[in-house]
Amino acid sequence: xxxxxxxxxxxxxEAQKIHREEKSLTMRSLKVIGELxxxxxxxxxxxxxxxxxxxxxxxxxxxLKRSAASRTLRFIPEAKPLLEAGEISLSHLALISAKITxxxxxxxxxxxxxxxxxxxxLFISRVTPDGELLPQEEICELKLTLTKPxxxxxxxxxxxxAAAGSxxxxxxxxxxxxxxxxxxxxxxxxxERAAARHGHRDDDLRSRNxxxxxxxxxxxxxxxxxxxxxxxxxTRQQQNTAGRYIxxxxxxxxxxxxxxxxxxxHPDGSRCQERMxxxxxxxxxxxxxxxxxxxxxxxxxxxxxHFAAAAALGNEWYRQRxxxxxxxxxx
Ligand SMILES: [Zn+2]
Numbered sequence: 515x516x517x518x519x520x521x522x523x524x525x526x527x528e529a530q531k532i533h534r535e536e537k538s539l540t541m542r543s544l545k546v547i548g549e550l551x552x553x554x555x556x557x558x559x560x561x562x563x564x565x566x567x568x569x570x571x572x573x574x575x576x577x578l579k580r581s582a583a584s585r586t587l588r589f590i591p592e593a594k595p596l597l598e599a600g601e602i603s604l605s606h607l608a609l610i611s612a613k614i615t616x617x618x619x620x621x622x623x624x625x626x627x628x629x630x631x632x633x634x635x636l637f638i639s640r641v642t643p644d645g646e647l648l649p650q651e652e653i654c655e656l657k658l659t660l661t662k663p664x665x666x667x668x669x670x671x672x673x674x675x676a677a678a679g680s681x682x683x684x685x686x687x688x689x690x691x692x693x694x695x696x697x698x699x700x701x702x703x704x705x706e707r708a709a710a711r712h713g714h715r716d717d718d719l720r721s722r723n724x725x726x727x728x729x730x731x732x733x734x735x736x737x738x739x740x741x742x743x744x745x746x747x748x749t750r751q752q753q754n755t756a757g758r759y760i761x762x763x764x765x766x767x768x769x770x771x772x773x774x775x776x777x778x779x780h781p782d783g784s785r786c787q788e789r790m791x792x793x794x795x796x797x798x799x800x801x802x803x804x805x806x807x808x809x810x811x812x813x814x815x816x817x818x819x820h821f822a823a824a825a826a827l828g829n830e831w832y833r834q835r836x837x838x839x840x841x842x843x844x845x
Contacts, residue, residue: 537598544604547577548584583607590619601627606634612680613638618645656688701792702774705766760794760806767808768794778818788815795819799826 516524556566567577586607587594596602606626614622618641625641626634640648660668668687675682675690682690696703776786777795795814798804814822 537600540604541594541598544580544584544587547580548588551581551584579604579608582611586611586614589614590623593623596623596627603631605631609634610638613641613643615643615645618643621645621647701765701769704762705769708763708766709770758800760811764806764808764811765794768811768813771808772813775813776815776818777812778814778822786815786818788817791816793819795822799823 550570556563559566559569561569563577564574567574570577572580583604587597589611593602593607597604597607602623606629609631610622610626622638622641622645625637629637636650636653640650642648668684671687671691672682675687774789774792776788776792778786780786792813793816794811795818796804796806796810797812798810800806804810
């Protein structure tokens, strides 16, 4: 009959033996998968990566991780003893495979060994291809909860982005979507792009705004056609035919001039800080003949635009409400 201590020692010895074997098997698996990858095994067998992975008794994720790790090992053989010694893991090697270069491989290896995967991820996000280290940025964490169909869309986005070469992280997918959205929808960016297209800088833009406004005013009095170029002619034409539609050129001018922020001034002379739900407000009310010119338009938040309009139209309730809002914001 074995004592408890003898049983324990035997189990420990068994665990050591199995895990040494496991490690040696993993190293062999990496070597074979590396060779398979060099021969582009999956397509050569006419199989998808997923099918091929199953064919050699791995999951797709296991296969992708090991082939990425084997690429890293081929590129930095110094990593092999670290892997064998357990100072870095397969996941570490897979993580760095897309970012590693001749110039940064030493500094990367030095800085990820012995580190958690999370720390390694942070480091690899800061190192440049030249091996320089970017200053650490402040990190904000965002937790997303998605339904299955929404998650499927997210994964589809990953596939689409992966077509560019490497598989993007969640943060990369998210930021690409945000940047695309802002490029397409941010009125401030649209205005800046429009200004850049017309080849004038901010200073020029200001004097140009004045020129356009003067022209528009002059033209309402005189019959002479505008001389300042096609933009103004087009603007006036659109204005005449499109009713409530404010021409893009005018919209852009106002957004740039007011820098995307509500122009309402509180009684203490400070400006409303609102940058959400920003609307174009006619200083001279549109319904009373105010025109769509930059000089007659300003940015207002929904609150100030709506209340101001209602108050101006004689709605006593809104007038009182506006007074109340102002007094609250002052205090
Ligand atoms: Zn406001």
